[in-house]
Amino acid sequence: MEKIGQTLYQPLEIDPTPLTALSQNRQIYEAVSVAVSLGVFKHLRTPGTPGELAGKLAIDGDVAYYLLKLLAHAGCLTEDRGKFSATPLADAYLHEDSPFYLGHEFTLTCEYGRQLLAALSPQTPRNTPEPEWTRERLRQIGVFGMMGSIQSTVEAAELSAARRLLDLGGGHGFYSIAFAQKYPQLEVTLFDLPHVASYADNFVREFSLQQRVHTRGGDFLADDIGHGFDAVLCANVLHSNKRDVLLVKIRQAINPGGQLIIKTRIGDVADNLENAATKLLWQAKGGRELFSFAEWQGFLASHGFRNAELAGISGIYATIIAQAGGNDG
Numbered sequence: 001m002e003k004i005g006q007t008l009y010q011p012l013e014i015d016p017t018p019l020t021a022l023s024q025n026r027q028i029y030e031a032v033s034v035a036v037s038l039g040v041f042k043h044l045r046t047p048g049t050p051g052e053l054a055g056k057l058a059i060d061g062d063v064a065y066y067l068l069k070l071l072a073h074a075g076c077l078t079e080d081r082g083k084f085s086a087t088p089l090a091d092a093y094l095h096e097d098s099p100f101y102l103g104h105e106f107t108l109t110c111e112y113g114r115q116l117l118a119a120l121s122p123q124t125p126r127n128t129p130e131p132e133w134t135r136e137r138l139r140q141i142g143v144f145g146m147m148g149s150i151q152s153t154v155e156a157a158e159l160s161a162a163r164r165l166l167d168l169g170g171g172h173g174f175y176s177i178a179f180a181q182k183y184p185q186l187e188v189t190l191f192d193l194p195h196v197a198s199y200a201d202n203f204v205r206e207f208s209l210q211q212r213v214h215t216r217g218g219d220f221l222a223d224d225i226g227h228g229f230d231a232v233l234c235a236n237v238l239h240s241n242k243r244d245v246l247l248v249k250i251r252q253a254i255n256p257g258g259q260l261i262i263k264t265r266i267g268d269v270a271d272n273l274e275n276a277a278t279k280l281l282w283q284a285k286g287g288r289e290l291f292s293f294a295e296w297q298g299f300l301a302s303h304g305f306r307n308a309e310l311a312g313i314s315g316i317y318a319t320i321i322a323q324a325g326g327n328d329g
């Protein structure tokens with residue numbers, strides 16, 4: 001197979017923005033369509049909180065909040081002290097009693113709208129099961145990361161003094177590859193489920209990095225994850241019940257003073273259209289947790305990690321870096 005020439009810690013050679021913008025517009029379109037189908041604009045002729053709207057429509061209040069935030073950024077609602085109300089734009093075109101009702105233009109067209117409707121349903125279980133980590137799913141996660149998030153994490157972490165990096169739940173391997181490309185002295189271990197580790201192997205070979213990026217298959221909740229690492233990367237893996245289990249294991253695996261690099265979505269980011277769309281997408285996909293940076297500082301401190309800093313941000317994706325204390329710390 002032809003080797004991939006891209007340096008993964010640098011921006012993509014061809015700017016994907018014209019296409020990613022289209023894809024985001026589709027998400028916004030689906031959110032407006034869901035709101036039309038639920039009668040959100042009719043109910044918000046009178047200002048209301050997400051909780052009040054959720055009560056009237058029998059929908060989930062938390063997901064309703066993220067939906068209303070996005071609709072406000074899209075110009076369909078205004079927000080004032082926690083209450084949302086329809087704008088003249090929505091009143092004129094998205095209220096079914098209006099002579100210029102455009103609701104027929106806003107019908108659900110793709111899986112995303114159906115996922116969003118399901119997330120709004122109070123019948124949908126709040127704790128979504130672990131997804132199936134298929135090759136295609138991981139490929140999509142890797143490609144999404146390459147739209148800027150992976151580069152932002154590699155930029156945020158300084159590993160020139162590190163010799164050994166553990167990429168826990170490294171999946172597709174793009175983070176491991178990017179760090180190995182940037183730091184020629186670095187030896188990387190990617191730990192993931194056995195079938196995923198073999199998938200990552202293919203990518204590592206395509207980048208000719210098999211001498212320095214090794215994969216290890218196992219269950220990171222149950223198995224030994226190794227030890228003696230100068231840095232541990234946890235990109236998008238410290239969710240729900242995994243967080244406390246893994247932070248304890250990482251403390252044992254990392255050298256005192258070593259760096260823990262966490263990539264995670266956070267809630268306290270710029271309040272803009274793009275971030276509102278990404279937050280709603282996370283809710284629609286069944287992810288519920290969206291902690292603030294301060295909450296992350298608390299989790300890390302309680303597990304003996306010091307000086308947590310918000311080292312980088314790409315949309316709602318934060319890179320948080322903390323130092324491991326001594327073994328008893």
Ligand SMILES: C[S@@+](CC[C@H](N)C(=O)[O-])C[C@H]1O[C@@H](n2cnc3c(N)ncnc32)[C@H](O)[C@@H]1O
Pocket residue numbers: 133138141142145168169170171172191192193196218219220221234235236237263
């Ligand atoms: C959301 S993906 C993150 C992939 C990559 N780190 C990223 O940020 O793009 C979560 C990864 O954790 C892995 N994973 C989930 N549960 C695991 C377990 N019990 N043991 C090992 N790996 C696991 C999955 O296979 C998947 O590759």
